[in-house]
Amino acid sequence: MNANVVSDIDVDANTNTEIAADSSVEERGLAEGLSRHNASGPDTPADVLITAKDLHTYYGDSHVLKGISLIIRAGETISLMGRNGMGKTTTLRSLLGLTPARSGRICFRGQDTTRWPTHKIIQLGIAYVPEDRGIFPNLSVRENLIMAARPGPDGRNEWPLDRILEYFPRLKERIDNMGNQLSGGEQQMLTIARALMTNPDLLILDEATEGLAPLFRREIWSVIKDIKETGIATIIVDKDIHALLSVCDRNYIISKGQVAWEGDSRQLQKEPELHKQYLGV
Numbered sequence: 357m358n359a360n361v362v363s364d365i366d367v368d369a370n371t372n373t374e375i376a377a378d379s380s381v382e383e384r385g386l387a388e389g390l391s392r393h394n395a396s397g398p399d400t401p402a403d404v405l406i407t408a409k410d411l412h413t414y415y416g417d418s419h420v421l422k423g424i425s426l427i428i429r430a431g432e433t434i435s436l437m438g439r440n441g442m443g444k445t446t447t448l449r450s451l452l453g454l455t456p457a458r459s460g461r462i463c464f465r466g467q468d469t470t471r472w473p474t475h476k477i478i479q480l481g482i483a484y485v486p487e488d489r490g491i492f493p494n495l496s497v498r499e500n501l502i503m504a505a506r507p508g509p510d511g512r513n514e515w516p517l518d519r520i521l522e523y524f525p526r527l528k529e530r531i532d533n534m535g536n537q538l539s540g541g542e543q544q545m546l547t548i549a550r551a552l553m554t555n556p557d558l559l560i561l562d563e564a565t566e567g568l569a570p571l572f573r574r575e576i577w578s579v580i581k582d583i584k585e586t587g588i589a590t591i592i593v594d595k596d597i598h599a600l601l602s603v604c605d606r607n608y609i610i611s612k613g614q615v616a617w618e619g620d621s622r623q624l625q626k627e628p629e630l631h632k633q634y635l636g637v
């Protein structure tokens with residue numbers, strides 16, 4: 357099995373049981389021998405990847421983040437949910453130093469990265485897939501992939517090109533095509549493949565399936581689920597609340613630059629009022 361097989365995840369599933377019962381990861385062997393992290397352990401410093409405390413971020417005079425705090429543990433999959441313009445992307449940009457927080461504190465594995473430049477933060481083992489995907493349109497799929505490749509922060513190299521192409525056969529077929537010759541779905545596969553080739557401990561996906569055809573959306577959710585099984589932590593922003601709830605351990609609802617609610621997916625499934633109030637569904 358591989359990432360072209362889309363039938364093994366029900367994106368409309370709104371219980372976690374379906375995920376637990378799914379065997380696609382085993383069949384693919386993607387996670388084999390890779391799972392390192394245990395998200396369920398106690399919060400020892402080694403288990404915590406990022407803590408962000410009381411972030412205040414501005415665009416010029418416009419005060420956008422008004423005290424965001426969050427935590428992500430090694431191996432955890434979390435979502436940032438919320439309506440348009442509430443501050444999800446800005447939260448990600450603040451964590452990465454792209455739009456640095458004016459006050460507050462961000463620690464990555466206990467190191468204070470609040471004032472670090474983005475390139476230095478990324479080197480701690482973070483791969484970022486922005487809303488616009490950011491592939492190189494005039495480079496081939498192969499070149500896009502090779503340019504990204506680097507060992508992880510601990511020197512491991514679990515995602516060489518041949519493994520990536522085995523898992524993403526669609527990219528293998530398109531290996532000599534230019535970035536701008538790919539469909540939106542193929543481009544998103546490429547960005548995720550490229551992110552994996554950096555051997556990250558944390559993958560950040562903004563608008564993971566935005567604008568994609570349903571078939572590709574299902575493929576991307578399936579890939580995300582497989583990535584989760586390998587022990588890579590993930591922060592996902594997406595509009596598909598059902599899919600987020602089926603794949604994420606915990607969720608943050610962002611409203612007007614603040615965390616309006618946080619909790620696990622089972623809890624959120626039982627809160628239709630929250631859906632109505634903050635998510636517009």
Ligand SMILES: Nc1ncnc2c1ncn2[C@@H]1O[C@H](COP(=O)(O)OP(=O)(O)OP(=O)(O)O)[C@@H](O)[C@H]1O
Pocket residue numbers: 415418420438439440441442443444445446447
């Ligand atoms: N570069 C910018 N300059 C000025 N204001 C900005 C800029 N980027 C975002 N904003 C504003 O900051 C607020 C938060 O935007 P942000 O992009 O973080 O929201 P979001 O939750 O990611 O929304 P969406 O779901 O539409 O992607 C919005 O009011 C937006 O208009």
Ligand SMILES: [Mg+2]
Pocket residue numbers: 444445446487562
């Ligand atoms: Mg956004």
